[in-house]
Amino acid sequence: xxxxxxxxxxxxxxxxxxxxxxxxxxxxxxxxxxxxxxxxxxxxxxxxxxxxxxxxxxxxxxxxxxxxxxxxxxxxxxxxxxxxxxxxxxxxxxxxxxxxxxxxxxxxxxxxxxxxxxxxxxxxxxxxxxxxxxxxxxxxxxxxxxxxxxxxxxxxxxxxxxxxxxxxxxxxxxxxxxxxxxxxxxxxxxxxxxxxxxxxxxxxxxxxxxxxxxxxxxxxxxxxxxxxxxxxxxxxxxxxxxxxxxxxxxxxxxxxxxxx
Amino acid sequence: xxxxxxxxxxxxxxxxxxxxxxxxxxxxxxxxxxxxxxxxxxxxxxxxxxxxxxxxxxxxxxxxxxxxxxxxxxxxxxxxxxxxxxxxxxxxxxxxxxxxxxxxxxxxxxxxxxxxxxxxxxxxxxxxxxxxxxxxxxxxxxxxxxxxxxxxxxxxxxxxxxxxxxxxxxxxxxxxxxxxxxxxxxxxxxxxxxxxxxxxxxxxxxxxxxxxxxxxxxxxxxxxxxxxxxxxxxxxxxxxxxxxxxxxxxxxxxxxxxxxxxxxxxxxxxxxx
Numbered sequence: 016x017x018x019x020x021x022x023x024x025x026x027x028x029x030x031x032x033x034x035x036x037x038x039x040x041x042x043x044x045x046x047x048x049x050x051x052x053x054x055x056x057x058x059x060x061x062x063x064x065x066x067x068x069x070x071x072x073x074x075x076x077x078x079x080x081x082x083x084x085x086x087x088x089x090x091x092x093x094x095x096x097x098x099x100x101x102x103x104x105x106x107x108x109x110x111x112x113x114x115x116x117x118x119x120x121x122x123x124x125x126x127x128x129x130x131x132x133x134x135x136x137x138x139x140x141x142x143x144x145x146x147x148x149x150x151x152x153x154x155x156x157x158x159x160x161x162x163x164x165x166x167x168x169x170x171x172x173x174x175x176x177x178x179x180x181x182x183x184x185x186x187x188x189x190x191x192x193x194x195x196x197x198x199x200x201x202x203x204x205x206x207x208x209x210x211x212x213x214x215x216x217x218x219x220x221x222x223x224x225x226x227x228x229x230x231x232x233x234x235x236x237x238x239x240x241x242x243x244x245x246x247x248x249x250x251x252x253x254x255x256x257x258x259x260x261x262x263x264x265x266x267x268x269x270x271x272x273x274x275x
Numbered sequence: 276x277x278x279x280x281x282x283x284x285x286x287x288x289x290x291x292x293x294x295x296x297x298x299x300x301x302x303x304x305x306x307x308x309x310x311x312x313x314x315x316x317x318x319x320x321x322x323x324x325x326x327x328x329x330x331x332x333x334x335x336x337x338x339x340x341x342x343x344x345x346x347x348x349x350x351x352x353x354x355x356x357x358x359x360x361x362x363x364x365x366x367x368x369x370x371x372x373x374x375x376x377x378x379x380x381x382x383x384x385x386x387x388x389x390x391x392x393x394x395x396x397x398x399x400x401x402x403x404x405x406x407x408x409x410x411x412x413x414x415x416x417x418x419x420x421x422x423x424x425x426x427x428x429x430x431x432x433x434x435x436x437x438x439x440x441x442x443x444x445x446x447x448x449x450x451x452x453x454x455x456x457x458x459x460x461x462x463x464x465x466x467x468x469x470x471x472x473x474x475x476x477x478x479x480x481x482x483x484x485x486x487x488x489x490x491x492x493x494x495x496x497x498x499x500x501x502x503x504x505x506x507x508x509x510x511x512x513x514x515x516x517x518x519x520x521x522x523x524x525x526x527x528x529x530x531x532x533x534x535x536x537x538x539x540x541x542x543x544x545x546x547x548x
Binding site for chain 2: 167168170171173174175176177178181185186189190192266267268269273
């Protein structure tokens with residue numbers, strides 16, 4: 016009988032987007048905005064389909080995602096290792112945390128020029144930008160997660176006879192997992208920024224390249240289309256891939272109540 | 276009165292754990308706090324000793340010293356004649372909170388207790404089998420694959436008990452058994468715990484500030500007084516097991532145990548109750 020406020024909330028959000036899209040289209044239908052100034056939603060959608068037909072879309076999405084998987088895997092590996100050291104040693108943490116916080120203030124796109132100088136026009140350079148964009152966030156989150164492990168787990172592990180060498184793999188990393196996953200999620204988003212920024216400057220395939228091409232051809236519809244697509248892919252991965260993993264872990268660790 | 280048929284009063288079992296002049300002082304920035312002063316205690320094999328006293332009497336510190344989480348400022352703690360150093364599963368501690376690992380399911384938590392045992396090295400099947408036996412003992416075998424967060428508070432404590440018994444510790448240390456549970460669940464767990472310890476003949480040291488719990492669980496209750504922590508008295512509880520926490524005889528012992536504490540306060544008029 017009673018209405019679920021969460022459900023209702025979802026409809027409001029959906030309504031908001033429909034309204035946003037509707038008023039965008041309405042501006043053109045009422046001739047308040049002209050399509051030589053800014054593309055209409057219909058044109059954007061049309062251009063997206065065209066790009067798909069021209070065989071430009073799928074290879075680009077694939078290329079960007081491939082670069083992300085490679086670059087981000089390396090970044091996550093490095094970030095976990097550095098974060099583990101930071102979490103276990105106060106000295107290392109003190110030295111690296113300020114450095115990483117400083118690096119994090121740098122926009123991800125700012126890594127592209129130096130990567131161009133170091134690696135030229137290669138995919139390795141894009142991987143470099145992805146790694147530099149995300150590794151600091153992952154390291155800091157891992158270190159933070161380790162520092163916030165409830166001491167009771169460490170005490171329990173020691174009284175159960177866990178040898179010192181087995182502590183990181185058997186207790187410290189699993190106990191810190193909820194915060195680590197949050198860091199990895201954030202790292203993925205930053206890496207995604209980095210990947211598209213790098214492609215903008217130095218690639219011949221990829222979502223960033225399609226953005227660059229759209230600008231070169233003065234094709235605003237394509238630029239907007241790729242922007243929307245980049246948002247959608249990023250959002251989808253964030254919400255449904257990392258978001259679901261994060262939630263499952265938080266429920267299992269008892270940090271969030273299971274619904275239903 | 277003499278209702279314990281298992282123990283022969285003529286021959287007493289060997290001493291398992293010996294505390295000799297154990298003293299612990301904590302240094303804070305402004306002062307030295309004496310938590311324990313010259314505690315002498317012998318705990319025999321198969322004995323259940325309860326450390327009873329008000330909060331701040333150093334009973335938890337004593338348990339931490341035995342477990343190896345802290346080192347005594349002076350004196351010796353000997354397990355079968357050897358001084359203890361650092362935490363280890365020969366003196367396994369059960370905490371107030373269940374402290375089960377949420378990244379492992381129920382049976383994996385119990386298996387964890389066997390993981391570092393030389394006898395079970397690389398014997399994955401044997402570990403699982405033993406863990407299942409222990410879960411059966413605490414009546415939770417059908418929850419073997421459940422996640423920790425799916426269990427009730429009482430069930431979690433029973434899994435924690437199974438995990439603690441897995442490596443077959445020489446001494447089991449219990450820091451306030453089952454504090455966060457409701458009275459009904461606790462009453463049942465007290466019976467279950469006694470049932471298990473009669474069967475396994477474990478040497479157990481537990482800590483409590485509840486005189487009834489002390490009388491219900493202990494073969495011997497050691498009454499401690501605070502600042503600095505010292506042994507004030509000892510009470511032997513000679514009742515048959517399993518004892519019910521609501522049994523009037525247990526209540527009678529609880530009064531006697533508590534009386535020692537009150538007389539301690541009368542002797543030192545400066546301290547407050």
